[in-house]
Amino acid sequence: GRGWIYLDEQRRRYRIGIRVWETAQSFAYLDSLAGRAEPHLRAARNELNETVQLAVLDGIDNVYIAKVEADHPLRLVSRVGMRLPAYATGLGKVLLAHLDQTDVEARLNGVTMRKFTQHTIATPQQLFDRIKEIRERGFGEDDGEYTPGVFCVAVPVRDATGRVVAAMSCSIPRVRLGEGPAHRDHLVNTLTRHCQAMSRDLGWQGDGQ
Template identity: 45%
Template sequence: MNSRTAGQEVETASSGGGVKSADRLMTLLEHLAQTGEATFSAISAALTMPNSSAYQLLRTAHRRGFVDFDENTRTYRLGLRLWEVAQSFSGNLDLPGTAQPLMTDLSDETGETVQLARLDGLENVYLAIAESKQPMKLVSTVGARLPAHTTGVGKVLLSGLTDEQLRTRLEGVTLQRFTRNTLHSLPDLMTEIQRIRKQGYGEDNEEYVVGCRCVAMAVRGGNGIPVAAMSVSIPTPRFNRTIARDVRLALTRTVAEVERRLGGRPAI
């Protein structure tokens, strides 16, 4: 039995900045993955963890759905939420390979550059690109990062977060302005995000670079959670509302087919 008191244990965990608690959670999940199920006493003993810490850890994991508790057998096992997270990760791994041929078809259909990106903090990172064959076109590279508030895909990805998650990420952040159209105030960005949620797609109105517009939509995994966003970028001289409508319809069909192949909603 660990000789430290509960008070000492709490102090140690706090002074470690929460790293010890995170490590213990990972160890708990790995242990349950190996054993299938275990009682409280077995978990506490196997992880050489004080009862007070094991209880708090299990209570938190159970409340978040990462661990289930069987009242009849008094045992813990891995929860459904862990499976959902794993499914999202698996879909993200397969996403570029699944999407690339469909993006190429979409680029051929629209004549414009198609991009696929995911969110990392407050940046969108490009996973795949199908480049336009036209002389005037958007040129980008896989792995490039752009501030999410300045791009169509980035704003769509931000719209997939909850308001609480958005406030946490944006707290104390200065939104850099790149063009006169960049949404550089938090109220303006939040208004735009609400609009994207309502209409189901986002646009870039020359917000990162003058001369380029785009239409973007979220790509959702089998659980309905956005795993990425796809966009069609259109040079401003070729852009009008009719073109935007036609591109949006084509993009909708492509995104739906990507989602279908990932195990999401049926294609249109």
């Protein structure tokens, strides 16, 4: 009934249903997206020498599909395939910020917003306020909202239609983050350049994020 398998009534045999094909197509798309992202992630990592990641949105979670590690011994504990609540990460909030408000509200329906640290967004209204800021600024942040002591900035990646299909982030331990906004602005500007380059590879022809 869900389309995963199909029963041939005459032969009384089962075969793969359309949902399996649809799922395979989604996997192939994400695999291709990760491959297209690889040179841009590496270029950003080489420039910043910090961990750079790419994620997509699935429901109310962001799922990491590519990652390039920094050379520092102190690193972020994450992996490709890992999923985290979007409201608790810079990547996730950027992805949510490029959805319609009604879509964000629908995704949050019935979700208990767990506090992972004292900085985690705890209510839908706090999230709505934060993603409004992201829409205005063009980038998102995560300052110890999921992992204490880790600061993250994230920027959207667009496809040929201008739709945000992924987000790229740079994560850095707080101990390596300089005082004041200068270091953060450098991270944002660098990520923005590489996200724009990746977006152009995907066919986007816009001027800004």
